[in-house]
Amino acid sequence: MPGLLRKGRWACVLTAFFSVVVFSQEKIQLCAACHGPEGNSPDPKIPSIAGQPKLFIETQLVLFREELRKSEQMLPIVRGMKDPEIIKLAEHFSKLPSKGMESGKPDAALLKTGAEKAKALRCGICHTADFGGQNQVPRLAGQRETYLEAEMRAYRDGKRSGGDTIMAAALYGVSDADIRALAHFLSRRGGP
């Protein structure tokens, strides 16, 4: 009897394991459809997720699922998603290399303003000196410009929260022009 029970338990564990793997492959393809096959987004409005810190991806997927970060596109994808699946997806995309995507010619004046603003606002303290991100704090280097600009404005205008109010406070009073410069600069940062 104990042997049978143990076998039953193993079968259960194996089924769970394979269902997570199969499920993840399907979900990975679903992610790739918008975020790019390797997680580097071909669409300037959609963020790249390759090379983002694992904890950042996990946290954002949970926030989407809990509807604390509101997104019509993301909610149907993550609705009902279990934590182990979220962790698997985060692991997968965090390990893919981040590649800067074609974003048009850099504007020297905008780059300069953006670099100055990033320094003044001390973005690098949390997002790290190369803007590669850490833990729950996202990579900004090489992120899509249009996306970065829209999200920074949303934070500043109180339209994106979730988690805490740190980014709203960090971007308080920053002008549209400076946000544009920041996005221009950060999207063109390379680095591993």
Next chain:
Amino acid sequence: MNKLIAFAVTAAFAAPAMSQAPAWHQGKPPAQAESKLAPHAGKMTETPAGEIHVDKLKLPAGFKAELWASGMPGGRAMAISEDGKKVYLGTRVIGRVYEVSDDGSKRSVRVVVDKLTQPAGVALKDGNLYVFAIDKVLRFDGITKSGDVKPVDMTAKFDLPKEQHHNWKYVAFGPDNKLYVPFGAPCNICEPPSKEYAQIRRYNADGSGKEVIATGVRNSVGFDWHPKTKELYFTDHGRDWAGDKGFEDELNKVSKPGGFYGFPYCHNNGTPDPDVKKAKACEGVTKPVLLMGPHAAVMGIKFYTGKMFPAEYQNTAFVVRKGSWNREKPFGFDVVNVRVGEDGKASSRPFMSGFQEGGDSYKFWGRPAYVAQMPDGALLVSDEQTGAIYRISYQSPKGAAKKK
């Protein structure tokens, strides 16, 4: 509306000239400008039981820790039903309140309510559950008996101010049957933007009869009442960015309502703040009962009245220190036992540790947050990092003389 909020935020930061810094970041001196210290990341996903290292926990001889419940990401303050069969847990970022049900041999978990803005405060009164989010108060009538009930929205009764920082709650009913609610300062260090902050209030259970019972309180997220004197003891977080030595977190006492506890002008046992200055900064300030250590993040407190632990623990307090972030070397990450003498003097000794294993560098697998007492006298300790509850029990070591 947004403009209003933004204005209040600026006002809150106006004291030192750093108008754009996030609240936790504000007040940083030039010497620490390049510091990489930042609040630790919370964990939003379930930690499997096998990854919770309860075997690493250290306790005095005779005490034992076991994993009592898990799978409640972000779970922190606990409210226990009288029969001990239901435990409700508040959370911050993940926006949920959990209900843990105990059938005597195992525990099951369900989400009572979600999508709230940091519903950290939970309290039970006559079988009704009170949930305090930053911007909402809900009451679930008869929840301990009837399970899935629709909440009554009590928000309008409680005059919640609009700033969010440090306004996640700990709430509890006192021996006077009043509901005690703290309102933190919306900054690290500042003159609060209005009089609604940096204070503890009490209300009747229906939200009427608001009364401010303590002011100058930076950020209290834990309190309990002494079983004999019935005085309120509250924990309070000291300010950040003033160096590794402090200012220290505090354990304070309310002997009579209306005391001023020093924020933002005076810290520790009478040290003026270096940034927000005032003549005679420490005059009229009610000093702490006990300093709890620099950046310790002192959280839950519970006076022990159970029968399970040795007599020496009777009426002493278990106080949780979730652990520092604004300090080069880690401090806290433990539960201490505080004894208050007849003369009112308090002292503390270690009780539970083992969460932080990196020595002088940060490497922790858990962060204890709150303590609660079960009807059988066992202690529950919640861990906000692993989303788990540990049960601490005591069995007299073999051969030890039993004392009555």
